[in-house]
Amino acid sequence: MWKDLQGRFSKTVFSRISDIQEEICTLKQGDLNVSDYYTKIRTLRDEFNYLRPILECECVIKCECKTLKIIADYYENDKIIKFLKGLNPIYAQTRSTIMILDPLPPLEKVYAIVSQYERQNILPQDVDESSIAAFSSAKGTKQHQINKKNQNPKAKLIRNHCGKKGHIEAECYRIIGFSPDFKFTKHASANLSSATKLKVT
Template sequence: MSESNSDFDRDVNLTGSKTIKDPSQDPRSPFFLHPSENPGAVLVSTPLTDHNYHNWSRAMKRALSSKNKIRFINGTLPKPSYLDSTYDLWDRCDNMVLSWITRTLSPHIFQSTICIESAFELWKDLEDRFSKGNFFRVSDLLRDLHSTQQGDRSLSKYFTNMKILWDELEDLRPTPSCSYVNPCTCSLSNSVRNYKNMEYIICFLKGLNTIYSNVRTQNLLMDPLPSISKVYSLVSQQDFNHYDDSTTVSKSSSEAEYRAMATTVCEIQWLTYLLQDFNLQFHTPALLYCDSQSARHIAANTSFHERTKHIELDCHIVREKLQQKLFHLLPVSSSQQLADVLTKPLDPLPFSNFISKLGLKDIYTPA
């Protein structure tokens, strides 16, 4: 009897129960078959074709593992000798697994495997035929990930399509792990996984439509980058603030001021990176003036920030950079806010004053 069945007999004897000597009656044995199982069962919904081997094999292995039959295809349960007491049981289960696999093959592939006699040989044959172009497939997946654009797809559908590509790439290019009996503690696998996560996030953000340019910049300025699930959550919150593909709806004037502040903070951060590239040190925080008292409170007051859920994304980047002393937020009187001449209608007197301070001249005024 096999080692697994001996272990089962020993476990049952320790509990004082009656020993089950027939492994086909033991639900924990790979030789056990439920009365409802039959050769015509279809374990996966999508049949194997010339182009979906990796997705099909992952689904099939998951299905066989749930039925405790994975050892018949991975070579860990080899065919016993004809004189072995488990030969008939092994042959019956192997034929069952063989039938399950062939039921999920497309017709032209099935015709080429009809003479294979064991599940392990069939699995190895399919693997040799359809998985040898891994490097070409990895190249195609990397190209698709770095070139895919959202276009007219919804945010959810775009993210789902990107995740399908990424999951397949991870299946072909898994993260290595320490193979020693006592694994080391250098965290190399975590570092590799973080680099892959960073690549995934960059590809996802880069393919978003232009209406997400603000939230894309905010996410890329985070250090360290959050997980891809968190990034999607932040972007989806921004999605609620748009009623179509090009127009942003502000819930209040304070929100509009604060969103403008967030965009300016992103520009300040970009300029500091540019100065560093030129080996110019930027020690003094930038001065950012805002004439909206409520917007300044959102940036500086924690309790007020917690009550403004609808602008959480902008709060995150502005408050974070303010705490890092990237800039100082200072008030400015509306009478001195030169930007008002470009953003709102003004009375003739302040309009003329702002025009004069900006040094603008009316080219249509008669000489």
């Protein structure tokens, strides 16, 4: 029974290891920022290390050769190279600068370098939030006024008989006549005679 369970568990572990390896190999930054990309690849690496930990010497008398240390360094370099190769093309110069270093800096240091480049050259600079709010408010008010004007079906009307906007012929005082209590402006008084002639016609 235990052997059967162990066999099933081993198959599950190997299947997951295979999936993680494939995800790591195909992972690209794409639309992710550097922080999210780094977090994603680091999460996959941590799970992989849990399922397949790096070997350590278990001899009672520790060997003096550096074979395991070299293997661990190779493994660490693989993580750094994968992180750099998965970055977007805009980081090509930064990637090349890091890749010529010998030895390669730790992954955390590499991430810090790339992240700093992103902040200085790619991410938008900080702006005054109050200015953004004021601009957005003014823009919204103007758009509201435009929309309100467009919703008025009479706003676009231009009558051939008087050339005025915002009313129909049945409501035009030049056609139906002015009410006795209508107050004329100076400009309207000057045109009253022409309006009367238009009505008679």
